[in-house]
Amino acid sequence: MNNIMIGRFIPGESFIHRLDPRTKMIATFVYIFVMLWADSWQTYLWAAIFIFASIKLTSQPLKLYWDGLKPIFCLILFTVVLQLLFTPGTPTLLKIGPLQITTTGVVNAVYVMIRFILIILMSTILTLTTPPTSIANAIESLLKPLKKIRVPVAELALMLSIALRFVPLLMDETQKIMNAQKSRGMSFSSGGPIKRAKAIIPLLIPLFIGALQRALDLANAMEVRGFKDAVQRTKYRVLKYNRVDYFAFGCLGVFTVIFIGIKLIS
Amino acid sequence: MTKAIKINNLNYNYNEDHTLFEDFNLSIEEGQWVALVGHNGSGKSTLAKLILGLMVANSGKICVFDEQLTTDTVYHVREQIGMVFQNPDNQFVGATVADDVAFGLENKQIPNKEMAKTIDEALAVVGMQDFKNREPHTLSGGQKQRVALASVLALKPKIIILDEATAMLDPDGRDTVMRTLKLLKAQFGSELTLITITHDMDEAALADRVVVINDGQLILDGEPEDVFKQTNLIHENGLELPFSAELVASLQHKPKHYLNERELIQWLSNLNK
Numbered sequence: 001m002n003n004i005m006i007g008r009f010i011p012g013e014s015f016i017h018r019l020d021p022r023t024k025m026i027a028t029f030v031y032i033f034v035m036l037w038a039d040s041w042q043t044y045l046w047a048a049i050f051i052f053a054s055i056k057l058t059s060q061p062l063k064l065y066w067d068g069l070k071p072i073f074c075l076i077l078f079t080v081v082l083q084l085l086f087t088p089g090t091p092t093l094l095k096i097g098p099l100q101i102t103t104t105g106v107v108n109a110v111y112v113m114i115r116f117i118l119i120i121l122m123s124t125i126l127t128l129t130t131p132p133t134s135i136a137n138a139i140e141s142l143l144k145p146l147k148k149i150r151v152p153v154a155e156l157a158l159m160l161s162i163a164l165r166f167v168p169l170l171m172d173e174t175q176k177i178m179n180a181q182k183s184r185g186m187s188f189s190s191g192g193p194i195k196r197a198k199a200i201i202p203l204l205i206p207l208f209i210g211a212l213q214r215a216l217d218l219a220n221a222m223e224v225r226g227f228k229d230a231v232q233r234t235k236y237r238v239l240k241y242n243r244v245d246y247f248a249f250g251c252l253g254v255f256t257v258i259f260i261g262i263k264l265i266s
Numbered sequence: 267m268t269k270a271i272k273i274n275n276l277n278y279n280y281n282e283d284h285t286l287f288e289d290f291n292l293s294i295e296e297g298q299w300v301a302l303v304g305h306n307g308s309g310k311s312t313l314a315k316l317i318l319g320l321m322v323a324n325s326g327k328i329c330v331f332d333e334q335l336t337t338d339t340v341y342h343v344r345e346q347i348g349m350v351f352q353n354p355d356n357q358f359v360g361a362t363v364a365d366d367v368a369f370g371l372e373n374k375q376i377p378n379k380e381m382a383k384t385i386d387e388a389l390a391v392v393g394m395q396d397f398k399n400r401e402p403h404t405l406s407g408g409q410k411q412r413v414a415l416a417s418v419l420a421l422k423p424k425i426i427i428l429d430e431a432t433a434m435l436d437p438d439g440r441d442t443v444m445r446t447l448k449l450l451k452a453q454f455g456s457e458l459t460l461i462t463i464t465h466d467m468d469e470a471a472l473a474d475r476v477v478v479i480n481d482g483q484l485i486l487d488g489e490p491e492d493v494f495k496q497t498n499l500i501h502e503n504g505l506e507l508p509f510s511a512e513l514v515a516s517l518q519h520k521p522k523h524y525l526n527e528r529e530l531i532q533w534l535s536n537l538n539k
Contacts, residue, residue: 133361165361168403217356220320224349225359225417226373228341234375236368236385 009131014059015244016129021138023245024126027252031122034259035115040266043259044114050255051121058129068124069117076116083109133237136161141239154230162218170211177206268331270296270425270459271317276326278316278482286312287482290326296424297456301470301490302463302477305504309482310463314427318347331424345374348418352430354410358402363394363413366402370421388420389413391453392446408439412446419450425459426450432469444469467494467508471526478503491524 011017016024031050038044055065089104126135140157147153178188181202188199276290286309294300304310315321317328319340328335330343351357360366367385376384389395392412402410411431418426428447432440451460462469470476476493478486480503486493494500494511506512510530514520521533 131361133365161361162359165358165402168401169355172403214353214356217351217353218359220315221349221351221357222359222369223320224318224344224347225370225421226341226344227369228373232375233372234378234381236365236372236378236381238378 008064008128010060010064010128011131012059012129014057014129016054016058016125018242018244019129019248020239020241020245021130021134022141022239023241023248024130025135025138025142027248028122028126030252030256032119034256035119037259037263038111038115039263042262042266044111044118046255046259046262047118048114051118051125054125055121058125060128064128065121065124068128069120072116072120076113079116080109080113083112132164133161136164137237137239152230154233158230166211166214169214170207173210174203174207177203268296269293269329270298270331271461272327272329272332273313273317274327274329276316276328277324278312278321278326279324285482287323287326290482290484292477292484294459294461296331296459298475299451299460299462299473300475300477301473302461302479303465303467303470303505304479305465308480308503310479311429313479314349314429314461314463317427318344318349345421346423347425347427348421348423349427349429350411350414350418350431352433354407354414354434355402357414358410361401362398363389363400363402363405364398366413367417367420370417374421384420388416391419391450392416406439407435408442411435411439411443415443415446415450424457425461427461427463429463430465431462432464432466440466440469444472448472465505467500467506467511468527471508471524478505480504494524 031047035047038047055062084101084105085099087102087105087108088100089102092100092102093106094101130138136157139160140153143151143153143156182188186199186202188196188203190196191199271292271294273290273292276287277285278287278290279285290313302310302313312321316323317330317335319335330346333339333343335343358366359369364385367388368381371381371384385398386395389398392415394409394412394416397405397409397413402413405413414431415426432443435443447460447462450458460473462473464470471490471494473490476486476488476490477484478493478500485503486496486499494507497507497511497515500507507515508526510525510527513530514525519537521530525533
């Protein structure tokens with residue numbers, strides 16, 4: 001079950017773990033944005049150095065990052081093949097009907113693959129070192145300006161954190177329902193795609209009903225504990241930038257400046 | 267003595283065909299431990315929801331510490347009552363134990379600085395202080411229910427209602443929760459009114475007073491010893507006596523009053539002497 005968990009958090013005390021979740025989110029977004037401008041092997045190399053330095057700082061085994069890459073391998077492969085087959089340019093290495101493989105295509109394919117891998121690695125760093133609630137908190141804090149245009153940020157953040165809290169529970173329940181149905185002869189893995197899709201329906205209905213029941217119970221429990229709305233509340237976990245965060249922002253700044261420098265020179 | 271809860275002429279029906287409460291009356295003294303028992307569908311959980319304003323009665327008066335429950339007073343009434351529900355998972359709001367206890371405090375707008383201390387204290391009362399940063403799916407059912415109890419205690423209510431809080435637990439979990447309740451009662455004494463809704467008579471036997479309801483009717487009301495003497499009435503209403511009392515009822519020679527399991531073993535072993 002743990003393999004499908006998107007954003008598996010591993011507790012720790014590393015430099016990256018101690019960063020404010022907002023710092024990590026901002027860094028991730030800045031990094032992804034910067035990567036869009038990468039166009040030469042020097043820039044990719046620099047971006048890769050930054051990522052591997054960050055990975056080192058999380059003190060987590062590399063295998064975890066490999067696990068983070070695996071699920072999207074097909075997607076990477078798909079884009080690489082598309083790049084490879086449909087990039088026009090010269091010189092042409094191979095030509096089969098309308099498809100051609102060009103040197104530009106090969107270079108682009110490699111770049112796209114590296115870009116993908118680096119971006120995934122960056123977001124894996126975020127999710128490995130930050131508990132989901134902290135991410136929800138960070139989102140709430142970063143979206144605060146949207147309150148001015150009446151976006152219900154506090155409500156959305158509370159919804160997000162409750163949703164995250166119920167993910168493992170609903171997964172367990174899914175497994176239980178599947179086992180109950182398997183024990184009565186249901187098969188989820190045989191037959192064609194239509195037959196398999198049909199097998200999902202009797203799984204979804206009890207799951208939905210169960211989820212609704214949980215929602216009603218939870219609403220009662222929340223009301224009894226004095227919940228009126230998400231706005232008139234104080235906060236138990238208050239986010240605060242510390243020295244490590246200023247240091248991290250400094251590093252991010254240096255990375256970006258050098259990146260632009262490399263891009264201008266090459 | 268002050269009345270913690272006073273219910274007068276309560277009427278409630280689910281729909282036109284099904285009336286549940288008809289001119290129902292009940293009052294509970296401050297500091298009492300009352301067990302509300304009845305089989306499934308007897309209306310005991312509905313009663314708790316009516317007291318908390320989670321459901322609205324058709325007519326009648328519900329007073330909590332002499333304050334009548336209305337749409338204006340409902341939030342103030344809820345501040346004085348804490349409730350632990352049946353399903354341990356469905357009442358766990360926070361992502362960790364500490365966050366869950368904090369949820370009620372956040373709603374009450376307690377300043378951030380005071381929260382940590384209150385959370386630690388509340389968790390210590392139920393013996394869960396070492397689990398502060400654990401996530402709910404790593405806890406057992408009994409542990410989750412103790413966290414739920416801590417979440418309620420942190421808000422310092424005068425009344426705590428447990429709605430079948432041990433029904434989904436294994437025997438060990440049930441024992442720890444019941445032990446925690448006994449500790450609570452010993453610690454807070456007359457300042458805490460405890461209402462346990464249950465169909466487990468062994469649990470009910472711990473209370474000062476047992477109230478049996480069925481189909482919204484008050485069937486029996488009194489001290490556990492007296493209530494458990496009414497064997498027939500209890501069986502007629504779909505309930506069972508505590509194991510020891512059930513055994514006594516089928517004995518030839520009978521002890522004169524209610525004994526719990528340990529006392530009964532003592533009594534039985536004295537029979538042969």
